[in-house]
Amino acid sequence: xxxxxxxxxxxxxxxxxxxxxxxxxxxxxxxxxxxxxxxxxxxxxxxxxxxxxxxxxxxxxxxxxxxxxxxxxxxxxxxxxxxxxxxxxxxxxxxxxxxxxxxxxxxxxxxxxxxxxxxxxxxxxxxxxxxxxxxxxxxxxxxxxxxxxxxxxxxxxxxxxxxxxxxxxxxxxxxxxxxxxxxxxxxxxxxxxxxxxxxxxxxxxxxxxxxxxxxxxxxxxxxxxxxxxxxxxxxxxxxxxxxxxxxxxxxxxxxxxxxxxxxxxxxxxxxxxxxxxxxxxxxxxxxxxxxxxxxxxxxxxxxxxxxxxxxxxxxxxxxxxxxxxxxxxxxxxxxxxxxxxxxxxxxxxxxxxxxxxxxxxxxxxxxxxxxxxxxxxxxxxxxxxxxxxxxxxxxxxxxxxxxxx
Amino acid sequence: xxxxxxxxxxxxxxxxxxxxxxxxxxxxxxxxxxxxxxxxxxxxxxxxxxxxxxxxxxxxxxxxxxxxxxxxxxxxxxxxxxxxxxxxxxxxxxxxxxxxxxxxxxxxxxxxxxxxxxxxxxxxxxxxxxxxxxxxxxxxxxxxxxxxxxxxxxxxxxxxxxxxxxxxxxxxxxxxxxxxxxxxxxxxxxxxxxxxxxxxxxxxxxxxxxxxxxxxxxxxxxxxxxxxxxxxxxxxxxxxxxxxxxxxxxxxxxxxxxxxxxxxxxxxxxxxxxxxxxxxxxxxxxxxxxxxxxxxxxxxxx
Numbered sequence: 001x002x003x004x005x006x007x008x009x010x011x012x013x014x015x016x017x018x019x020x021x022x023x024x025x026x027x028x029x030x031x032x033x034x035x036x037x038x039x040x041x042x043x044x045x046x047x048x049x050x051x052x053x054x055x056x057x058x059x060x061x062x063x064x065x066x067x068x069x070x071x072x073x074x075x076x077x078x079x080x081x082x083x084x085x086x087x088x089x090x091x092x093x094x095x096x097x098x099x100x101x102x103x104x105x106x107x108x109x110x111x112x113x114x115x116x117x118x119x120x121x122x123x124x125x126x127x128x129x130x131x132x133x134x135x136x137x138x139x140x141x142x143x144x145x146x147x148x149x150x151x152x153x154x155x156x157x158x159x160x161x162x163x164x165x166x167x168x169x170x171x172x173x174x175x176x177x178x179x180x181x182x183x184x185x186x187x188x189x190x191x192x193x194x195x196x197x198x199x200x201x202x203x204x205x206x207x208x209x210x211x212x213x214x215x216x217x218x219x220x221x222x223x224x225x226x227x228x229x230x231x232x233x234x235x236x237x238x239x240x241x242x243x244x245x246x247x248x249x250x251x252x253x254x255x256x257x258x259x260x261x262x263x264x265x266x267x268x269x270x271x272x273x274x275x276x277x278x279x280x281x282x283x284x285x286x287x288x289x290x291x292x293x294x295x296x297x298x299x300x301x302x303x304x305x306x307x308x309x310x311x312x313x314x315x316x317x318x319x320x321x322x323x324x325x326x327x328x329x330x331x332x333x334x335x336x337x338x339x340x341x342x343x344x345x346x347x348x349x350x351x352x353x354x355x356x357x358x359x360x361x362x363x364x365x366x367x368x369x370x371x372x373x374x375x376x377x378x379x380x381x382x383x384x385x386x387x388x389x390x391x392x393x394x395x396x397x398x399x400x401x402x403x404x405x
Numbered sequence: 406x407x408x409x410x411x412x413x414x415x416x417x418x419x420x421x422x423x424x425x426x427x428x429x430x431x432x433x434x435x436x437x438x439x440x441x442x443x444x445x446x447x448x449x450x451x452x453x454x455x456x457x458x459x460x461x462x463x464x465x466x467x468x469x470x471x472x473x474x475x476x477x478x479x480x481x482x483x484x485x486x487x488x489x490x491x492x493x494x495x496x497x498x499x500x501x502x503x504x505x506x507x508x509x510x511x512x513x514x515x516x517x518x519x520x521x522x523x524x525x526x527x528x529x530x531x532x533x534x535x536x537x538x539x540x541x542x543x544x545x546x547x548x549x550x551x552x553x554x555x556x557x558x559x560x561x562x563x564x565x566x567x568x569x570x571x572x573x574x575x576x577x578x579x580x581x582x583x584x585x586x587x588x589x590x591x592x593x594x595x596x597x598x599x600x601x602x603x604x605x606x607x608x609x610x611x612x613x614x615x616x617x618x619x620x621x622x623x624x625x626x627x628x629x630x631x632x633x634x635x636x637x638x639x640x641x642x643x644x645x646x647x648x649x650x651x652x653x654x655x656x657x658x659x660x661x662x663x664x665x666x667x668x669x670x671x672x673x674x675x676x677x678x679x680x681x682x683x684x685x686x687x688x689x690x691x692x693x694x695x696x697x698x699x700x701x702x703x704x705x706x707x
Contacts, residue, residue, distance in 0.1 A: 032519075033518065033519050033520055033521055034516075034518050035518030035519040036519070040503075040518070041518070042441070042442060042506070042512075042516060042518075043512060045503040045516065046503060046504075046506075046507050069678075072682070073681055073682045073685070074681060074685055075682070075685030075686055075688070104502075105501045105502055106499075106500070106501020106502075106503065106516070107499065107500050107501040107522060107523070108500070108501070110481075110500040110501075111500055113481045113498055113500050114480055114481055114500070117481040117482050117483070118482070119477075119479055119480055120664070121477045121657060121660070121661060121664065122478050122480040122482075122504075123663075123664065124478060124479075124480040124502060124504050125480035125481075126664065126667070164682060168675060168678045168679060171674070171678060172671055172674055172675055172678070175670065176667060176671070179663075180663075183660055183663050183664070184504075186659045186660050186663065187474050187477070187508045187656050187657065187659055187660050188508060189652070189656075189659065190510060190648075190650055190651060190652070199659070199662075202663055
């Protein structure tokens, strides 16, 4: 038997370099400690690894519970082809969040202490437990894909039976920890810039997680289409984008009212770094996507949907990094005359974790039945075939299905 | 009994004995520090006001809050407000998340950034040191043991009989009471250690008796719901660099307001999701059945 040597493409080379960089940074981190590897200090104890690898990471993985809820609980079955890639992203996302956490913890080998020394008053304890249980739930939600691949019918039957309770559990856990990532910051009101400190943080975090979960699903569908010639019907993505905008409008209305009520709007003209970052956040997450989506001809196309959703994802990242990093900058400046910016090592680890996400997603799509088999030909445009697009698909004999219930 | 420390800045002459004693009792390198770090639990710095012509030495250390944010955020409960008054950190539990450092309203906990097995470090109110005198027994290798026969460790160091004697002498005041090393060392009684209620009453009495010598505020009595370290001063605390913008409500309440709702949210959302599932899937069933009936009718007609 001859082993095929994989072709080295440009993106593979880039991924290789990024992963290598992360490996070097990991050696420095675990060999010489956090002080050498990071720009963290006694006055800036949390940095990029918490802000991006954990808070952004968990948010970007929100597509899993969002899509599972839409399809299995709200029973909007036409989105079914997207559930699997969304759950895969979520599972990979959470796994990588845990990897990121191991880098950030000073004593990662004691991470299991959370299970025995529980402090129910700690938001972080709640987040930790939820993330741990939800990662398990995601593994189970994803299990049918692997079982299908290896044709394990009996196990598949068992999994089918517990699907709904699992999905409800997954949504509940997600509600709790997506919001709690915001609650983490409720205890530092005096340290945060008024743009981002709000008693409503948990609610904002939960709602924006739903929006970005949908956005990420659109982004990865487009990227998968390009990379693996596996794709989804454009009208489905368009519908997802519409739901996403609905959620975003609710979110930004609430954000605006909150800023107004806390009298934080008058800072908007101060031209400070924080104000620029707030504009960036609102621009990327709301204004640019709205504009793109409404460009006639382009906004409704596959590429248009991608850029719209990608902008939302970038805006979401900006929001989370603003809450976790930017909002503390004025405090650092005033109290210690210092500022935080991640070190090369921190950036290298974060970049390599993101790269690992892409690589693992690619491998999963290649070897597991993630996307439906009959893609390219079935691309339907809503304008051409409105009935087909709108009508829910019923497979097989309807009477037989009814009897089964 | 809950203890506290009262620092009367008007009495402080800036000799640095408190700082030196702190470094000695914790076996830290003895340096003249101005910044807290993993090996400096208390600092002394001079605040000069040229306009007023005042010179004030300011001590900084852990405030030992009554309801500490650091303890409430610690996911493994490694930080504890003891009945003794001290806020202590348990090396055996800590996983190194550093949330305590972020959450502390006074930015007190420090980290051993260069260590492979880093610890969170801060003033312990000489908690272990003050209780060391109770353990008189020594095992046959010369290490002090507690009532259970286990060797006593402070900062991971086992304590010899000589260590114990020197620590006990450093933490015993003129009245033969146990007290923090800094308060024992202070030659002008600017730093006092004692019962929290008594010290707080003493602080208020000093302001009342000598209103011209003090600003009318006991710093630490109200901040973040009250602490166990109080300061008196003759110049405003803000000008001395104290954290004066803090709420008078304890910070952990802010997170608890949200956390306590979790059981309700889980039950309500769980039931709602179950209900939505039941309704939507039932609707599907009914529609399929009706389609089927229609199809059969159509077949009959044809």
